Amino acid sequence: MPQSSAQVTAAEISRIAGVTRATVSNWRRRHEDFPAPSGGTESSPLYDLESVRAWLSARGHVSAASPSEELRTTLRLRAQSGGSGVSEGLLLLVLAAAGHSPEELTAVTESSDADLVAHAQRDAVTAADAVPAAGPVRFGAGDAAVLRALYACVRDEGGQAALGVLAERELEDSAASGAYLTPAPLADLLARLVPGSPSSVLDPACGGGTLLAAAARQGARELYGQDTLPVQALRSSVSLMLTAPEAAVSVRAADSLRADAFPDLLADAVLCNPPYGVRDWGHDELAYDPRWAYGVPARAESELAWVQHALAHLAPGGYAALLLPPATAGRASGRRVRAELVRSGALRAVIALPAGASVPLHVGLQVWVLQRPEPGGPERKSVLFVDTAADAATGTATAAGRGGTAVTARARGGGRSSSVDWEGVTGRALGAWRAFTENPDAFEGEPGVAHAVGVVDLLDDVVDLTPARLVRASRAEVDPAELSAGLDTARRGLVGAARSLARTAGREGWSAAGASAREWRTATASDLARGGALTLLRSLPEGARGRADGGGSGSGQRPDTARAVLTGSDIARGSGPTGDPAELPGHTAPVIALGDVLVRAVASEDGSMARVADEEDAGALLGLHVHLFRPDPARLDAWFLAGFLGAEENIAAASTGSTVLTVSPGRLRVPLLPLEEQRRYGEAFRHVHELRAQARRATLLAEETARLLAGGLTGGQLLPAGEAAEGDAVRGRGDDSPH
Template sequence: MTAAEISRLAGVTRATVSNWRRRHGDFPPPSGGTETSPLYDLGAVQVWLRSRGHARVADPRAELRTAVRFQAPDPDRATGRIGFVLALARRTSDETAALADLSDAELVARATEEVAELLVSLPGPVPTPPLFSTADGTTLRALLRCVREEGGPAALAVLAERELEDSAATGVHGTPAPLVQLIARLLPTGAARVLDPACGSGALLDAAARRGATTLLGQDSVPVQAQRAAVGLSLSVPRAEVTVRIGDSLRADAFTGRTVDAVLCNPPYGNRDWGHDELAYDPRWAYGVPGRAESELAWVQHCLAHLTPGGWAVLVLPPATASRPSGRRVRAELVRSGAVRAVLALPAGAAPPLHVGLQLWVLQRPEPGGPERKSVLFVDAAGSSSPGTGKQATGSPGTGASRAPLDWADLTARTLAHWEAFTADPDGCVAEPGAARTVPVVDLLDDLVDLTPARQVRISRTDIDPVELSARTDTGRRELTEAARSLLNAADLTGWTEPGAAAREWRTATASDLARGGALTLLRTVPDPKSPEPEGAASASMPPVLTGADIAQGTGPSGDPAELRSGAAPVIAAGDVLVRAIAGGTGPMVRVADEADAGAFLGPQVHLLRPDPARLDSWFLAGFIGAEENVAGASTGSTVLHVAPGRLRVPLLSLDEQRRYGEAFRHVHELRARARRAARLAEETAALLSDGFTGGALLPAAADTGPA
């Protein structure tokens, strides 16, 4: 194990581990690696840590993660560990406590015995015994502790991490808990038999079970995922009938000929090697043979083939599925037959890959002699701006714009409201221009058969109420006028600036010098790629993250805590001085945290300088370190300039003089903020006017020619 893994195991910083190595002669010597990157024996390190009282400092997940990574990959051993989780979950707390008191040899023997009886219930071939050796004692003990303190699902997630790193599977992404709940709620009540042909960890099947499903069928091509799903579902919904198989559902369908009430699926995307040639005459392609680049439409038809007539399916698909020319004929048949009931666009960031706005396709297998389905529902929840609405996009992939955390409660409520209105009355559902609309099937069957929601829900001329648009334009004009007056007031320099007799010379100190003297503290969030993402409700309840983009744009903390892969991110306090870690671009480099920022996590691309208020004024500090010349002198790199905060220089002035400068810099900040607001209102008002004129809702005033 590395020094970094020792720090995670002991719950200390890497610097502490370095100090241990230098100051303690009995610290375990390296057992491998290089002089610059030594490796240490896990057992020897654990013995040393116990002697120093650090045996139980580490988080159970971190301890298990370290123990698993220490051993070489072994599929049979990995299967055995998952089986041990199932065995432990079936024991009482007293029984697991008794296991913890066993020696490593006794624990290995007990685990080998118990897992052997359970292996037949796990997907895949039964491994050849013995599964464990005496070298597995440390790993099994860490696994035991993780199950006892964090639960079986947490242990399964850690075990899957290691195996997925060595998997060749591509395009496989997890499904966030809020999206899982939304997908499950799109199903009608009464779906007792549910299939997920790319089940991953089994989250979608678990959600279906919690809504009444009693028979759960899953398949996944990655063995550890299938095994994890089988064990996880048996633990979370013990009353359900669970069947999970290993294999590629398209090439080797484990449930051929079996139909279900519903299918939920988040399939892999962009896979050209999905079996196009060998499956060309497969009976599942009732709507047309999918093109080589259309693996997603193969998954759509696979799901429909497993539904009973009238059964429902919900799939998570990339947006290109709705518009790619190569899929036009299949899309046309799906629409013409009535199999496509709704296409719902999600905002970017709703699910991995986070830079893509994914879509939910809601499908229903046609019923022979059933009712004719004349329309398709389209919902665009991506938040893009629309003509005549005055709404502005919060950012798009690749622009570097700020992206606020998703309001899943609002997104779910709005989406379900449109869906429930559509299912209650498909032909009489009232449209919400720019957000939702039902489109007749005949209107979709053009040369493109483009099912992109943004294209279908866009506002047309007839959607714009001239009177309402005129009123909103007048409101925008008034707000712009007020903002312009406020900007003029801020631009009045009278009373807070005056010329100096000559350019003043400063005696300065670096931020590092001030930190060493105790005048300020330098903090930063260091991302840890091995740190697990917060899950479900835990992520939703966490405060947002302040990003470098927030500083540049003057917006509130907008980062998603689920993407903050750090074990201990600093929490911002009012008065902290925040500096963007990457120089360049537009907007300010520095910001003084106010009460609205307090409590947010510090983003990974932001430095935090926390001044001692008895020695440093926050606004004084921010004003000087944010100067262009100061930032340039503290930056390194050629194409990307990284700011080294310790090199930023600060004048040495008395606290009273600092406060004078601080008040002046506060005025400068107000000037910038009011200028940004006036510019934004000007753009919004201009957009309303332009859309109104081009859409016909507004007319230019008739010229006053005066008396004839």
């Protein structure tokens, strides 16, 4: 099919061929017929795309890139060749393409350039009629390549995947900063914090629409959104129409604080993850705005402007949940506004999250739950504070790991690549919040985790609303005998874990390779899948069709509430499946079988990247961010496969992106070795996996033991050995003994 030729870099050749950059450099040196540079510089040469494809095809190197990566590459090449600006049209085209069957999409991709462009033009015009405020669309002959890639991406990976690639490219072109998606588990938490079933929901900083999609999953049928970036507003519209076709969607592009698109809207609920630390938010021009019912926000308090904007858009009695930085709870410049929010009863709860819950990943963000006071409504005498970071901080899991005695470790920490125990965070936050809303006056809380603080006690000179400070005061309520028993259990577990770790670490199952490292021939996972050595499975939107090269969805099923879901965090933490089937809306998910190899779809430095499914994993559903490799046991050893697929260099070479590194499964490479030799490597990799699991268990138990000991000493439940013995002796003399 005729396509416009373009120039590509060596990095893009590696993505097209599914190999590393080093392999491309090796081809250039070893093969005289490798295409000569057609442009660029000596240090950064460019190559003619069609010449490169012809060379690769002659040597059997079929593209190993996923459909989304093909779309990403085509967009780069199109921008390089000066293609027309049709980003809005492409976003609209996703909506129309998602309404076609896989067979219809295949027919479109196989048509001539002229027919393809004409079909896309008709689709985009149809979609524009359904999307409010959409502008005119005009495709040209030079857009054929990107249109073909877009239709293929929607067919094979679904509309949301295509939307993500298009928005990613547009945000790069506009040099926008701070635009990112709220993680789905966090979005679901915010939506579930709103009591009842709100019908109308507003997100005044909607971005890609993640929070509104979560609201739709909770039953909302009127979705209102606004975002400063037009590409985000349009992306949100299309995304919501795909995920909640029965809902009424209205998304506008403008600055919510300066140019409110819904000035008269009183919604049942407001969900928002606003931009942080913005000084130019309109402080001077909005000084007399009627929204500031709780006080004019200081120039450094844009977050408190968003809080009051949310309250102004709530119907009386309606709830809002906002994700805010921790500084909002204690910064001096916001004291008066915070005091009025507490005094009026508008602030109902502040929930601290562990670091890594959302960008910025190194900061423990907070969720503020607010309720617009009702005239004549009940008096609010207290505010709930929950510190989920105390028990569910980054890295938390059952300390014993899979198959051991469960002892919860509360390891603090966090960083860019950390995973979060969303099941624990969500359960703790919702449990405390629901108990508090049912009867605030009778709420007892949980020492060190959840505590209801009286309004009078909060209205001091600082009005510091930091949960960790306020729940810590309740630790004295812990029973000393109960804490001592828990400490003994953790200590015994730690001693056992240390012995197991020593035994595992002492085993030798390898030897030096000699004077130089071993080298081997490798094949991509896509090549192995095409040869029948393995099957590559993933969860896909219903109706999406997988590719024959190993990118297919395989046999999947709609989410079953009786089955758990294996998530990427489970692999990183070494825990069993903990995901909720509600996290797979509109998807078919493969059922994991014993011996499957599971690889996280998002690369990070924390925890394992791959493992082999055991009895605990078997029968669970595959999560959205996990790739499943099902090897033919007569040709591939499962642990051999897991060891090489999860290798650091392999993951790095197969990953794309900047802030978030997404693993392209078809590009992962595996050495070509006889099965017997594979098994020897597999046994070594199994031992490495066990070593990592034992180390994790010992670390978490050490953290748990230290936390209990330190908390008991500072809280007064535990006494140092000498003081405890002396106290017992004094009590043993009785009241008549001389002192």
